[in-house]
Amino acid sequence: MDYEALFTSALDDLKTEGRYRIFAELERKRGSFPRARCHNHEGVEEVTVWCSNDYLGMGQKDIVIDAMHQTLDKCGAGAGGTRNISGTTHQHILLERELADLHNKEAALLFTSGYVSNWAALGTLGERLPNCVILSDAGNHASMIEGIRHSRAERQVFKHSDPEDLNRRLADLDPARPKLVAFESVYSMDGDIAPIAEILDVCEAHGAMSYIDEVHAVGLYGPRGGGVAEREGLMDRITVIEGTLGKAFGVMGGYIAGSAAMCDFVRSFASGFIFSTALPPAIAAGATASIKHLKVSQLERARHQERVATVRRKLNALGIPMMDNPSHIIPVMVCDPHKCKMISDWLLDNHGIYVQPINYPTVPKGTERLRITPSPVHSDGDIDKLVNALSEIWSHCALARVPVAA
Numbered sequence: 096m097d098y099e100a101l102f103t104s105a106l107d108d109l110k111t112e113g114r115y116r117i118f119a120e121l122e123r124k125r126g127s128f129p130r131a132r133c134h135n136h137e138g139v140e141e142v143t144v145w146c147s148n149d150y151l152g153m154g155q156k157d158i159v160i161d162a163m164h165q166t167l168d169k170c171g172a173g174a175g176g177t178r179n180i181s182g183t184t185h186q187h188i189l190l191e192r193e194l195a196d197l198h199n200k201e202a203a204l205l206f207t208s209g210y211v212s213n214w215a216a217l218g219t220l221g222e223r224l225p226n227c228v229i230l231s232d233a234g235n236h237a238s239m240i241e242g243i244r245h246s247r248a249e250r251q252v253f254k255h256s257d258p259e260d261l262n263r264r265l266a267d268l269d270p271a272r273p274k275l276v277a278f279e280s281v282y283s284m285d286g287d288i289a290p291i292a293e294i295l296d297v298c299e300a301h302g303a304m305s306y307i308d309e310v311h312a313v314g315l316y317g318p319r320g321g322g323v324a325e326r327e328g329l330m331d332r333i334t335v336i337e338g339t340l341g342k343a344f345g346v347m348g349g350y351i352a353g354s355a356a357m358c359d360f361v362r363s364f365a366s367g368f369i370f371s372t373a374l375p376p377a378i379a380a381g382a383t384a385s386i387k388h389l390k391v392s393q394l395e396r397a398r399h400q401e402r403v404a405t406v407r408r409k410l411n412a413l414g415i416p417m418m419d420n421p422s423h424i425i426p427v428m429v430c431d432p433h434k435c436k437m438i439s440d441w442l443l444d445n446h447g448i449y450v451q452p453i454n455y456p457t458v459p460k461g462t463e464r465l466r467i468t469p470s471p472v473h474s475d476g477d478i479d480k481l482v483n484a485l486s487e488i489w490s491h492c493a494l495a496r497v498p499v500a501a
């Protein structure tokens with residue numbers, strides 16, 4: 096058997112379809128985000144990053160970095176073990192308290208990433224609650240889908256952000272069965288926001304638990320950065336709130352927040368929590384500093400929303416097609432995998448603008464896009480450069496524009 100040939104032919108298929116992934120090799124520079132150094136075969140060049148999920152630039156903030164330095168110097172590099180075996184440090188406990196407080200819940204539980212938190216929490220709840228059925232939004236993230244699959248619980252996929260379809264499905268289920276409804280607040284690729292209150296109404300009418308992924312919302316929405324559910328005054332109606340420390344909080348890690356018993360249940364049964372080394376204390380301290388800051392400071396959130404609105408307005412004025420949505424995510428629609436990759440390469444090579452192409456399977460075929468994420472630290476000059484470069488390539492490739500409103 097020629098195993099190498101098997102690997103290569105699978106990769107060749109990806110290349111033919113225009114969805115072979117090439118990573119940009121970046122070197123982030125403290126204090127100069129969104130600027131970064133990009134290493135390529137020709138050497139190193141300075142680029143402006145337009146697709147980071149460090150949405151607020153918190154990964155570069157002195158308060159976060161200082162907290163990490165201090166803890167690194169005081170406590171050393173790693174946690175030294177799983178949470179159960181010598182890896183629960185003071186910094187982990189402080190962070191879990193901070194998170195419980197952020198979401199106004201009794202408790203929170205940390206994981207090494209948001210992916211692991213979804214995988215482990217959904218896997219454990221679905222597996223350990225007898226005869227549980229999980230209702231999963233059709234737009235859910237891979238980490239939720241994998242967690243649900245891993246649970247081996249019965250799964251039903253309801254139409255994306257459709258409380259009526261959810262209601263019909265729940266009504267057909269035995270009222271005595273445990274039920275869990277899993278969905279997101281801000282969907283990361285289309286940037287749409289779930290009708291959370293309506294979904295919770297349906298959950299409550301049928302005695303179902305609710306599980307919300309607020310990964311693209313924590314830090315960014317709500318008066319204390321608790322997410323869309325905080326902004327809408329809905330946190331207390333949600334059974335499990337899941338989030339990441341790696342996006343708007345700028346560091347790394349994932350978590351769930353909820354009742355003390357629910358968190359203790361997942362802590363006690365989740366393999367992905369129990370058998371994995373805890374996050375380094377310095378990471379936990381950095382995340383805590385970031386959350387604490389964003390609980391009281393509105394500056395970053397306000398500037399973020401203003402920058403997003405400015406980019407949208409300027410792209411609109413030039414007729415560059417965007418998916419309309421109420422969030423901070425700006426999907427510029429190319430709708431062809433080869434062109435999407437080509438435009439991304441051209442922006443990088445000719446303008447030092449880095450926007451990763453988003454192709455299938457991350458988004459459906461035919462909806463390939465450039466997912467632009469403005470941050471508070473993108474300047475007016477950065478925005479003008481981006482918008483003018485996009486306009487130039489749109490003309491050059493004779494791509495369709497949308498009519499510009501007078």
Ligand SMILES: *Cc1c(COP(=O)(O)O)cnc(C)c1O
Nearest residue numbers: 208209210236238283310339341
């Ligand atoms: C990125 C992402 C995750 C995973 O979080 P990480 O901390 O990056 O592992 C979970 N859910 C959604 C919707 C995401 O986009």
